[in-house]
Amino acid sequence: MKKAIFLFFAFFLTFVGVSYAQNYELNITNPNYQKILINVYNLESSNPVLAQKVKSVIVRDLNMSGFYQVNDINTTLSNPSNVSGCNYAVFGSVSESNSNVVLDAKVYNVTNQKIVINTKITSNNFAWVSHKLVDNFMLYDTGIYGPFESKIIFSAGNKKVKNLYIADFDGENIQQITHYNSNLLLPMWVTNNEVSFTGYLNNYPSVYLLNLSSSHITNLSSNSNFSENATYYKDGLYAVSINKNSNINIFLVNKSGQIVKQLTNNHSITISPYFTPDLSKMVYVSNSEGSPQIYSLDLSLGVSNRLTYDCQNSQSPAVSPDGTKIAYICAGSNFALNIIGINGGNSENIISSYYLDSPSWSYDSRYIAVYGSIDSKEGIYIINTINGNFSLAIGANKLYSDFGGLDVSKKIN
Structure with missing residues (x-):
């Protein structure tokens, strides 16, 4: 199952998942790196x-x-x-x-x-x-602290039922943290003790906040028949994509699900909010100019700029913890994991495959966890963006048959 635009349209139009071929190849940037x-x-x-x-x-x-x-x-x-x-x-x-x-x-x-x-x-x-x-x-x-104390949260299961799991960054110590007979998708770390996810607990996709200590769940989008993705902003506020007046835009909501402020006002589909560490900008995906592309909103000026022009569909943006770059998936006949500067410019290809999904940075801003496949081994991979080295962290064949998104914690756990 695919994240961002493709997953979103599957929700919004049909509420049905999408399946893909399983035999893939992958290209890396620097296979001759001297270790x-x-x-x-x-x-x-x-x-x-x-x-x-x-x-x-x-x-x-x-x-x-x-x-x-x-x-x-x-x-x-x-x-x-x-x-x-x-x-x-x-x-x-x-x-x-x-x-x-x-x-x-x-x-x-x-x-x-x-x-x-x-x-x-x-x-x-x-x-x-x-x-x-x-x-x-x-x-x-x-000269940079390593990434291995972070955690991966991911959604996995079959096409009808997916739950949330947490694993160490190397893919070990997997723990199932939810046990619902439903589809729980697109998990994101909010704090070290809270995660958000999109779920069908009320028969339509809504965004929820899960407290890991108490297992308490809060609906962050109770007044909408469709919502996708929640990212923490500050002061108890969360950015959520919500269907309102037949358009999907990004709103700030509180823990009660009440809308506090509208951040985007597009007559289109606008999803996948992601803030820069200094909270000066919000990166997001919109098809306001036809195809899904990545934009940046200056939160003080209220001005948006398009950042990606290099592919048919740009999706799943993730801002690095150091605030200098954005990882995203360039989707077309093949898929590419690309990196672009926080203000746009030329993109750098890290890997390419027939299918890639849900990139997320480790807190040292050097590694990306991404779902994909190498030599027909499907699962969650850790990619070194410096030299292109990749390792399979969690193989799909060990745990699940269908995938629903991942995120890496940005603080040491």
Whole structure:
């Protein structure tokens, strides 16, 4: 099932999903990127099963980052000065204390012959200590903190019933968070404890807000027979696409679903609001000039500018957390994941395939999670926008037969 314009028209005109072929190919931007070599050694521990779990997450994260080639070494390391043939060595120990996992980790710079990271990380989640180590190492090595402490929320199931799931950024630790006999689609993180989604809980598509702690659900569009997508603005207000007076426009609503302000006034279909981090602009999709394209609204001036001109249908815009660029899907006979500057200009193609959907940035503004397929392996992929490296995070065959959107948290969880 497709997001944005195609999914929207399916809702608005027929309320029926769309299916697509399953055999795809994908092109990447830089397959010859030279990766940094890292040896990851066994972690000393009185619990070897736990130590192996922690090590496996470290290896998976480093490989998924796209910057490193990992050698999984099946032995412990006592003297790092003896290491050669790689750039870094990761070693240390794992212990348990008061139901917590304690990772005492070290990273040795083989070239400079010194330990560059010496840290102790504690959590009740073994995967999180591994993610934290890799993110800190990426900060040291690249100057930017890594993305692996973020979470992916996604919609999956079959054509009639889809529910919401949360997973770690590497695709592990999948948890189902809703259990409705309905279609729940287009989830988006609002805060670390709230997500919005489009659902058919009242027999027509409405936007809801879900509190993850209490499981309480609020209807953000109770006065409309159609609404799509909710993005948090500020001061308890949300931008929602609502059918009003036979046009779909974007409105600010409060938690009671009451309209506070109309943001767009198009005689067309206007959906997929997304704010810049400084809240100066709102990016959205509209077919006001014929085909679906991406626009930017200056919220202080009330002036809109068209940003995309390079394809037949531009959809699913996502603003990077650093506020400098927009990822979107260029849809035509094939699909392309493109990036454009926040003020428009020439677009950069990251990947192309027969089908791509729902791009979302990690909080470090380097990675994009996107739904698609590589060599007939359909699922959620993590794309490194720096060098084009991609990794399958969640394979569709493991969990679901039909997809309904995803979003990546923009704050560390």
